[in-house]
Structure formats: C-alpha cells, structure tokens
Amino acid sequence: MIRFVPRTRTPVWLSVAVSIGAGLAALALTAIPLALTGAPVFTAFALMAQGAAGNGFALAETLTRATPLIFTGLAAAVAFRAKLWNIGAEGQLYAGALATVALGAGLIEAPSYVLVPLVLIGAALAGAVLLLVPVLFKTRFGADEVVVTLLLNFIVLLFVQMMLEGPMKDEMALGWPQSAPVLDEATLPKLVSGWRLHGGLVLAILAAVLLHVFITRTVWGFRIRAVGENARAARYAGLPVGKAMALVGLLSGGLAGLAGASEVAGLKGYLTADLSPGFGYAGIVVATLANLSPLGVIPAALFVAGVFVGADSMSRAIGVSNYLADLVVAFALLSVLVGGLLTRFRIVFVRRGTA
Amino acid sequence: MPSQGSTCEAPHDPRPLVLSLKGITKRFGPLTANDHIDLDVRAGEIVALLGENGAGKTTLMSILFGHYIADEGSVSIADADGKLAPLPGGSAQAALAAGIGMVHQHFALAENLTGFENIVLGTQSLWSLRPRGRGARDKIARLMAESGLAVDLDVPVARLSVGEQQRIEILKALYRDVRVLILDEPTAVLTPQEADSLAATVRTLAGKGLAVIFISHKLHEVLALCGRVVVLRGGTKVADRPTAGADRATLAELMVGRAIPARERPPSTPGAPVLSLRRVSVGALSQRDRLEGADLDVRAGEIVGIAGVSGNGQGALAALVAGLAAPRAGEAMIDGVRLAGADPAGRVAAHVGRIPEDRHRDGTIGSLSVAENFVLETISAPENQRAGLIRRAAIRARAMEAIQAYDVRCPGPDAAIRALSGGNMQKVVLARVLEREPKLVLAHQPTRGLDIGATTDVHRRLIAARGRGAAVLLISEDLDELFALSDRIAVVHAGHLSPALDAAGLDVRTVGLMMAGHGAGEAA
Structure with missing residues (x-):
C-alpha cells in the first residue's frame, strides 16, 4: 500500500530531479503511440534530439523559438503566482507587436539606441494596458479574468487583421495582409550573423533574472507573493491587495507584449496575423513546467522549443507527423503535474497488515 | 516486539x-x-x-x-x-x-445539504438515485428520541447554529451504529447552556452502553x-x-x-479611553453578524472582554477594530481619531495590534517563512526595506530575536510557517503584534485550539500588554478565559452589545444567559 505524507519543505535538488524525470517520462510515454504506428522509436527520438541541438544551426533555431516562449512563460508565471489567471498572453503579444510596427515602421525616425528602447517600452505598455483592464474589472467588479482575457485574445487578433487589411497594410507587399517592415534602427541586432538568432533572447534571459530578483528581493515582490498565497491575510495585514494585483497585471501583460516586440523587431521584421503559432498559450505550459519559477522558465522554454524544432526536423526526415511534438509537450505537462505530487508529499510504501 | x-x-x-x-x-x-x-x-x-x-x-x-x-x-x-x-x-x-465514530472539532458536514442528507450521506451506494427514505427517517427519529438530540433535519446545515450542526454530527455517527x-x-464552540445539554446527551448515550x-x-x-x-x-x-x-x-x-503558575493579574488603573464607540453600527442589514448602535469604551490599561456566541456581532466589531469594515452609523474613535473607511493599513499605522480569529486564514501566509510572516504588516517600514529592496539580514535577525523572546518552536526563521503547530503560529502572530507596543490590542479568540501551555503564554502576554498601558479588547467564546483576563465584560447578542460590567460582579451563569439573549436583569 502507498501513502502520501506531506513534506514540510521541498529540497531544490528534488524539484530539479522531478522536472528532469518528468521530461524523460514524457518521452517514454510518447514512445508508446509512436511504436504502435510502427515508426522507428529510437530513430525518431534521435532525429528529434539532433534536430533540436545536433549542430550550431539547430541549436540557434531552438533558441530562437524559445525566445518568445520565455517572455510568455514569464508572463504566465508572474500572473499565476498572484493567482491572476491571465489566459490572454496571446492577445497581449499581438498588442505588443502592433505597437512595435506602429512606432518602429517609420512613424518616428531616430538612431537605434533611442528607437529600440522606445519600441520595447511601447510594446510592453501596450500589453500591460491590455491586461490592466481585465485586472481592474476583476478587483472592482469581480469579473472573471479567465473569461475576459481569453475573449480579448480574439478581439485583439481581429483588430490586428483589420489594421493589416486597412490602415497599416503595406502597399509594397503585393496585396498580402502584412504591415510595413520596421526600420533598421528599430530592429534588434542578430547575435550571430547569418542566423536567425537575435537580441530578443538576451532580453528574455535578462527579464527572467530581473523578475526573479524582483519577486524574491523587493517589497513589491513580497506583496505579490503574499497576495497570491493568501489574499485574505494580506488584506488583513494591510497590504495593498488591489495595487499588487494591478502591478502583476502590468508586469504580466508587459512581458507578453515584449514577446510580440521581440518576434517582430528581432525575427520577422513586419507584422502578420499569423505571427504567433500560439506562443501565448504555450507560455502557460512553460510556466507550469517551470513550477512558476522565473529562472525555471528558461530551461522549460528551451525544452518546449527544442521538442517543436526537433519534431519538425524529424518529421521532414522520416515522415512521422510533427504533431508528435504536441504529444511530447502534453505528456510532459501531465508528468510535471504528477511530479508535483512528489515534491509536495513523501511517498511511503507500507506492507499491508502491519499494526 | x-x-x-x-x-x-x-x-x-x-x-x-x-x-x-x-x-x-x-x-x-x-x-x-x-x-x-x-x-x-x-x-x-x-x-x-x-x-x-x-x-x-x-x-x-x-x-x-x-x-x-x-x-x-x-x-x-x-x-x-x-x-x-x-x-x-x-x-x-x-x-x-x-x-468507531468521531465528531471532529471542525465539522465534516456538506453545508448545502440538509441534516437528513448529511446523516445518510455515504451510507448508500453511489448508484442509487434517491436518498433512502422511510427506513432512514424512522431510524433517525428513534435515535433522536433516545438521545434527546432534537434538530430540524430538513433545512440546509448552513442555516443551523453551531450547536445544532454538532447534533447532526453526533446523529451521523449514531446512525452508523457506533x-x-x-x-x-x-x-469549544458552545455556550455553557449548550455544553450542559451536550453533557446530558453524552450521559444518556453512555447509559445505553456507548x-x-x-x-x-x-x-x-x-x-x-x-x-x-x-x-x-x-x-x-x-x-x-x-x-x-x-x-x-x-x-x-x-x-x-x-x-x-497561577495567572497573576496585578491591579491596574485604567487611563483615558483608546477605543470609543458611540451608537456604532457595523455590517450590512442583510448580514447576520452585525452590530447595531453599540456603545463601548476600552481604556488604556484595562482588558474588556466581549462574550457571545459566534455570529452575534462580535465578528463585525472585530472587523471594525481591525480596519476591515467601516462604521455604517455612529461615531467610532481610536486614540482620538475618528474611523471613517475600511483601512487595515491605517490601523497598523495607528498602533492597533490585531490578533485575528483565524490565524491560518487571516493571520499568516502559510507558504511564506516565519521571518516573512513576522514582518507582514511592516514590510514597508524603514527597518525592513531600503529603496524598495527587502533588508533580509535585518529581518532575519529580528525574527531570530522574536523566536527567542516568544519561545517559538520552529526549525528556524526560514521555515515555512505552515509547518508550525497552532500554538507556535500564534506566538509568531503575537510577536508581530506586541513587539510594536500597540496602544490598542484586538485579541479575537486568541487561544482557540491552543493547549494549556500556549494558552497560558498568550494570557500572560495580554496581561503584560495591559500592564504596559495598552487597551485590550478581548473577544472570546471561552468564558473561563474572559473571566480570567477581563476587567470588564460586555455580552453581545443578536447585534446588540450590553454595557461592559465589572467582571468581579458577574458570574458565568449570568453571562451564559445573556449570551442566549436574556437581559442582565432577567438573568440575575
């Protein structure tokens, strides 16, 4: 018989071990349907690993894909820590992207050391304001932020499509619904010439470190943790619950907005309505895999990005559908949730009939 | 072996x-x-x-x-x-x-179901569509007659009083042939009269061989x-x-x-009123736990006890003093300052020390450390932060001192507070509240669920605060505690607060009857 005994504290090594174990378990679970289809399991996994990190170019691709995931993962992590269920990172990402082209595609002409920060701040503000509204609705009127943020995603995407078909449409793009390209002065520098890897990655990692410091070392970070863990006690203690929630909204929305800026100004160069293949939603998965730790978001985003990039490459090589990536990520999510049980409880095996 | x-x-x-x-x-x-x-x-x-x-x-x-x-x-x-x-x-x-049947201190009842449904819950297959009817009714009626446990079985449990909910719990156990x-x-949660009735029930049941x-x-x-x-x-x-x-x-x-050690309560000369209520009403009219036109003075250097069965208005009084609620009518003053809106942070700033009724829900944040819980109210004070950055070493050092001074048994200042026992958790709350030498102390059920050792400690600290010149408002359902600590006692029933009378002239019976809604004159 198995019993679960609650732990009073969880050692760090255990959290890390559980995360790695969950990743391995996810691969093992994915192997089952893979084997059932008759595909060569080990070849497929080996090709995935190779495609994700087999050479410099593959690794750069994974890092490029991980960049927006780090931003949206941080957006979800900081919000979920405060029990603010922001499902709207996708919309906030597009709001940030829209602000990026609005500011960076010719409206303002300035040297890059002015224009790049301006574009980034504008994008962060656009995402932040987009989330601040649902947060105020939540704290003032008790509106459910899950519903509001989720539905805002569709509104923002339709708004983006409207802008791309109308006022922001690039006349030079042969009729394609896309924006004018951002100026060179607004573009994030490439990290390695010839590769797609760009400065957004540095910003993303910097954001993770800063967020970690903010949450653990500052007064406002303390307030956010307190409000998230027990809003009643925080209110009783006189902590500014509403302001803390508003700040969380600004941070979370701002980070998601930066994901949009990084994709447009770092990678694509212009805005289309298919800029994000669901980075906003994948951020929730990344944050959950990271156990809502800002620093943990970095490896979690790398894992998810690696799985997707690797699966694409594997699929081109042996024809197994790249939907396999979704399967791996889904299994990883389930494994991490089960693994969470191990970090919160000690598992004790007892022989039946003692006592 | x-x-x-x-x-x-x-x-x-x-x-x-x-x-x-x-x-x-x-x-x-x-x-x-x-x-x-x-x-x-x-x-x-x-x-x-x-x-x-x-x-x-x-x-x-x-x-x-x-x-x-x-x-x-x-x-x-x-x-x-x-x-x-x-x-x-x-x-x-x-x-x-x-x-084997057990009635826990915190009841295990489904509040939206009726007493009858709670009693039969779990005794029938999950596949059966309707609750068991006649047979179960008859059995419960027989048990009620035998044990003297009378209670309305057909209203949702949430609408029953605590004493009635407890009867449902006991019937639930008896229904399973314990x-x-x-x-x-x-x-712990009963009036003296309810406790007497429970004792009679227990004797009856034991007389039948239980x-x-x-x-x-x-x-x-x-x-x-x-x-x-x-x-x-x-x-x-x-x-x-x-x-x-x-x-x-x-x-x-x-x-x-x-x-x-026998509780020592040295004589104390009360000073000027610190908390003063004049015809104060608190809480919406739709709310059961509300206060109507209350008059009360708590003076520096005295402990005023509020007796009453929970839900009769002491929650509203505590919310007012703690800063969670604003007065709806009347004039409430703390230390000469009129209370207007709900403002917990303002109460902290006004040197009101607040010991909440539920330390798990309102008093502490379980996943934060002992040290962090210690500075929960004062995190923005200069000794705890500099330019928005938390002074971790300073906080930790003061938390260590408080752990020593208040004899908190814990693995250390960095341990999550939820790992502590109730008594030690309460000591952290006490340390947080009393270290700041408050002018007014709100102690709402400060010893609920604590053992004798921890209770004695809390009482000693409250008496010490009184000796230091703090005004102490003690809200409790434990009459022993009220009589042991209070200089004056007021009783709250159905939102009405009686005048605070000298504790020396009161006895437990009188207060018990007042808690049940009889006037002081009538009870005497």
Missing part, C-alpha cells in the same frame, strides 16, 4: 471491554509520537483523553481510525458478540465498519462528565485514573509536566 500490556480485567468493573489498544507505538523519523500506549475502554464508559498539542492524542486517534498505521502494537474492538477481535490497521473503512464515539473538543472518548482542554468539564481520565504527555501515557479524587490543578500538572 510490542510490549504486552496487562490483559487482566479490573475486577471492580464488570462492563465488557469494547476497545483495547495495546502497546501502540508510532514514530515519525526521530519523533516518537506514541510510545507503547495502552488504552482500554468499556461499554458505557466516558473516558477523557487529555494532553497538550503534540502529546500524541491526534496520532493515537488517527491510528484508531486507520489514517496511520502503528509501528508496533495492536487495536482490538468488540465484534457483534462482544468478543474482542483485532482491527486491521490502515483502513478507515474497517474502523467505521467496526463501529459503539465507540470519539468527541474532539466538542464544547463507549465515549472525550477529548477536551476544559478540565472542569472533564471532571464533571468523565468517569476516567487518561493523560498523554510527550507521546507516553502518564496517567490513567478515575476522575473521582482528581482536581484541575493535578490534571493540568500531569498534562504539562510542571506546575502551572
């Missing part, structure tokens, strides 16, 4: 054994929670189980219930023929089937109700004796392991 307890039956007690625990030992790592404990309970016997928090009562009961498995020892329970048979460990179903009934702190294990901190109840008392301390059984011939002082000493 389990140690063999004596199996020979006491010659003077002819009643058959119903339950027998032999040499129960349970270890959690280095801690021995139960060390070779023997306990025999006979049919019709009321046995008190006494012990401080951490003495091993809960572990022992959990083993009995199959929530834990003992490392050594055995549990036997009489079967239908009265023969003792071993109870398989680790199975709650087996314990229930063998006739032979051993465990009552965990059953009188074995009752009565867990309580209130020694006078134990002495009045129970025939035998078993005392646990530090995981071992230190006494198993008839209550006849025992007194409160000896039992308390057995529990704590040392003599309990």
Whole structure:
C-alpha cells in the first residue's frame, strides 16, 4: 500500500530531479503511440534530439523559438503566482507587436539606441494596458479574468487583421495582409550573423533574472507573493491587495507584449496575423513546467522549443507527423503535474497488515 | 516486539471491554509520537483523553481510525458478540465498519445539504438515485428520541447554529451504529447552556452502553462528565485514573509536566479611553453578524472582554477594530481619531495590534517563512526595506530575536510557517503584534485550539500588554478565559452589545444567559 505524507519543505535538488524525470517520462510515454504506428522509436527520438541541438544551426533555431516562449512563460508565471489567471498572453503579444510596427515602421525616425528602447517600452505598455483592464474589472467588479482575457485574445487578433487589411497594410507587399517592415534602427541586432538568432533572447534571459530578483528581493515582490498565497491575510495585514494585483497585471501583460516586440523587431521584421503559432498559450505550459519559477522558465522554454524544432526536423526526415511534438509537450505537462505530487508529499510504501 | 500490556480485567468493573489498544507505538523519523500506549475502554464508559498539542492524542486517534498505521502494537474492538477481535490497521473503512465514530472539532458536514442528507450521506451506494427514505427517517427519529438530540433535519446545515450542526454530527455517527464515539473538543464552540445539554446527551448515550472518548482542554468539564481520565504527555501515557479524587490543578500538572503558575493579574488603573464607540453600527442589514448602535469604551490599561456566541456581532466589531469594515452609523474613535473607511493599513499605522480569529486564514501566509510572516504588516517600514529592496539580514535577525523572546518552536526563521503547530503560529502572530507596543490590542479568540501551555503564554502576554498601558479588547467564546483576563465584560447578542460590567460582579451563569439573549436583569 502507498501513502502520501506531506513534506514540510521541498529540497531544490528534488524539484530539479522531478522536472528532469518528468521530461524523460514524457518521452517514454510518447514512445508508446509512436511504436504502435510502427515508426522507428529510437530513430525518431534521435532525429528529434539532433534536430533540436545536433549542430550550431539547430541549436540557434531552438533558441530562437524559445525566445518568445520565455517572455510568455514569464508572463504566465508572474500572473499565476498572484493567482491572476491571465489566459490572454496571446492577445497581449499581438498588442505588443502592433505597437512595435506602429512606432518602429517609420512613424518616428531616430538612431537605434533611442528607437529600440522606445519600441520595447511601447510594446510592453501596450500589453500591460491590455491586461490592466481585465485586472481592474476583476478587483472592482469581480469579473472573471479567465473569461475576459481569453475573449480579448480574439478581439485583439481581429483588430490586428483589420489594421493589416486597412490602415497599416503595406502597399509594397503585393496585396498580402502584412504591415510595413520596421526600420533598421528599430530592429534588434542578430547575435550571430547569418542566423536567425537575435537580441530578443538576451532580453528574455535578462527579464527572467530581473523578475526573479524582483519577486524574491523587493517589497513589491513580497506583496505579490503574499497576495497570491493568501489574499485574505494580506488584506488583513494591510497590504495593498488591489495595487499588487494591478502591478502583476502590468508586469504580466508587459512581458507578453515584449514577446510580440521581440518576434517582430528581432525575427520577422513586419507584422502578420499569423505571427504567433500560439506562443501565448504555450507560455502557460512553460510556466507550469517551470513550477512558476522565473529562472525555471528558461530551461522549460528551451525544452518546449527544442521538442517543436526537433519534431519538425524529424518529421521532414522520416515522415512521422510533427504533431508528435504536441504529444511530447502534453505528456510532459501531465508528468510535471504528477511530479508535483512528489515534491509536495513523501511517498511511503507500507506492507499491508502491519499494526 | 510490542510490549504486552496487562490483559487482566479490573475486577471492580464488570462492563465488557469494547476497545483495547495495546502497546501502540508510532514514530515519525526521530519523533516518537506514541510510545507503547495502552488504552482500554468499556461499554458505557466516558473516558477523557487529555494532553497538550503534540502529546500524541491526534496520532493515537488517527491510528484508531486507520489514517496511520502503528509501528508496533495492536487495536482490538468488540465484534457483534462482544468478543474482542483485532482491527486491521490502515483502513478507515474497517474502523467505521467496526463501529468507531468521531465528531471532529471542525465539522465534516456538506453545508448545502440538509441534516437528513448529511446523516445518510455515504451510507448508500453511489448508484442509487434517491436518498433512502422511510427506513432512514424512522431510524433517525428513534435515535433522536433516545438521545434527546432534537434538530430540524430538513433545512440546509448552513442555516443551523453551531450547536445544532454538532447534533447532526453526533446523529451521523449514531446512525452508523457506533459503539465507540470519539468527541474532539466538542464544547469549544458552545455556550455553557449548550455544553450542559451536550453533557446530558453524552450521559444518556453512555447509559445505553456507548463507549465515549472525550477529548477536551476544559478540565472542569472533564471532571464533571468523565468517569476516567487518561493523560498523554510527550507521546507516553502518564496517567490513567478515575476522575473521582482528581482536581484541575493535578490534571493540568500531569498534562504539562510542571506546575502551572497561577495567572497573576496585578491591579491596574485604567487611563483615558483608546477605543470609543458611540451608537456604532457595523455590517450590512442583510448580514447576520452585525452590530447595531453599540456603545463601548476600552481604556488604556484595562482588558474588556466581549462574550457571545459566534455570529452575534462580535465578528463585525472585530472587523471594525481591525480596519476591515467601516462604521455604517455612529461615531467610532481610536486614540482620538475618528474611523471613517475600511483601512487595515491605517490601523497598523495607528498602533492597533490585531490578533485575528483565524490565524491560518487571516493571520499568516502559510507558504511564506516565519521571518516573512513576522514582518507582514511592516514590510514597508524603514527597518525592513531600503529603496524598495527587502533588508533580509535585518529581518532575519529580528525574527531570530522574536523566536527567542516568544519561545517559538520552529526549525528556524526560514521555515515555512505552515509547518508550525497552532500554538507556535500564534506566538509568531503575537510577536508581530506586541513587539510594536500597540496602544490598542484586538485579541479575537486568541487561544482557540491552543493547549494549556500556549494558552497560558498568550494570557500572560495580554496581561503584560495591559500592564504596559495598552487597551485590550478581548473577544472570546471561552468564558473561563474572559473571566480570567477581563476587567470588564460586555455580552453581545443578536447585534446588540450590553454595557461592559465589572467582571468581579458577574458570574458565568449570568453571562451564559445573556449570551442566549436574556437581559442582565432577567438573568440575575
């Protein structure tokens, strides 16, 4: 018989071990349907690993894909820590992207050391304001932020499509619904010439470190943790619950907005309505895999990005559908949730009939 | 090897054994929670189980219930023929089937269901579509007649009073044909009159052959109700004796392991009013727990006690003082400043120390550390932060001092506070509140669920705050506590606060009747 005994504290090594174990378990679970289809399991996994990190170019691709995931993962992590269920990172990402082209595609002409920060701040503000509204609705009127943020995603995407078909449409793009390209002065520098890897990655990692410091070392970070863990006690203690929630909204929305800026100004160069293949939603998965730790978001985003990039490459090589990536990520999510049980409880095996 | 307890039956007690625990030992790592404990309970016997928090009562009961498995020892329970048979460990179903029932301190009732539904819940297959009808009704009616437990079975449990909910809990156990009934702190939430009625019920049930294990901190109840008392301390059984011939002082000493110093309450001359209410109303009219036109002064250097059954307006009073609620009408002043809006941070700034009723829900944040909980109210003060950055070393150092000064038993200032026992958690709250030398202290049920040692400590601290010149507003349902600490006592019933009368001129009966809604004159 198995019993679960609650732990009073969880050692760090255990959290890390559980995360790695969950990743391995996810691969093992994915192997089952893979084997059932008759595909060569080990070849497929080996090709995935190779495609994700087999050479410099593959690794750069994974890092490029991980960049927006780090931003949206941080957006979800900081919000979920405060029990603010922001499902709207996708919309906030597009709001940030829209602000990026609005500011960076010719409206303002300035040297890059002015224009790049301006574009980034504008994008962060656009995402932040987009989330601040649902947060105020939540704290003032008790509106459910899950519903509001989720539905805002569709509104923002339709708004983006409207802008791309109308006022922001690039006349030079042969009729394609896309924006004018951002100026060179607004573009994030490439990290390695010839590769797609760009400065957004540095910003993303910097954001993770800063967020970690903010949450653990500052007064406002303390307030956010307190409000998230027990809003009643925080209110009783006189902590500014509403302001803390508003700040969380600004941070979370701002980070998601930066994901949009990084994709447009770092990678694509212009805005289309298919800029994000669901980075906003994948951020929730990344944050959950990271156990809502800002620093943990970095490896979690790398894992998810690696799985997707690797699966694409594997699929081109042996024809197994790249939907396999979704399967791996889904299994990883389930494994991490089960693994969470191990970090919160000690598992004790007892022989039946003692006592 | 389990140690063999004596199996020979006491010659003077002819009643058959119903339950027998032999040499129960349970270890959690280095801690021995139960060390070779023997306990025999006979049919019709009321046995008190006494012990401080951490003495091993809960572990022992959990083993009995199959929530834990003992490392050594055995549990036997009489079967239908009265023969003792071993109870398989680790199975709650087996314990229930063998006739062990427990009424927990925090009720396990589905509040949206009726009393009847709660009682039959879990006794029928999940596949049956309708609750069992006639047969169950008849059985419950018979149980109610036999035990004297009268309660409306057809309203949602949420609408019943605490005393009535407890009757549903007891009926729930009786409905399952229990032979051993465990009552965990059953009188903690009752008025003296309700407690008397419970005692009568328990005597009736015992008279019909039910074995009752009565867990309580209130020694006078134990002495009045129970025939035998078993005392646990530090995981071992230190006494198993008839209550006849025992007194409160000896039992308390057995529990704590040392003599309990008599509570000293030096005389104190009250100063100017710190809290002053004039015809104050708090809480929406739709709310049950509200205050209507209350007048009250709490002066520096005195403790004013508020007695009343929970939900009669003391919650609203506490919310007002704590800054969670604003007065709807009337004038409320703290230290000469008129209270306008709800403003918990303002109360902290005005030197009001607030000890909330529920330390888990309102007083602490479980996943934060002891040190962080210590500075929860004052995180933005200059000694705790510089330019928005938390001064971790300084906070940690002061938390260490507070841990020393308030004797908080914990692994250290960085341990998550939820790992602490209730008493130690309360000490952290006390340290947070009292270290700032508040002018007004709100102590709302400050010792609920604490053992004698921790309770004595809280009382000592409150008296010390009074001695320092603080005005103390003590809201409690425990009349012993109110009489032990208060200079004056007011009673709240149905939103109306009686004038605060000199505690020396009051007695428990009078206050009990006032709590039930009779006027002071009528009660006297």
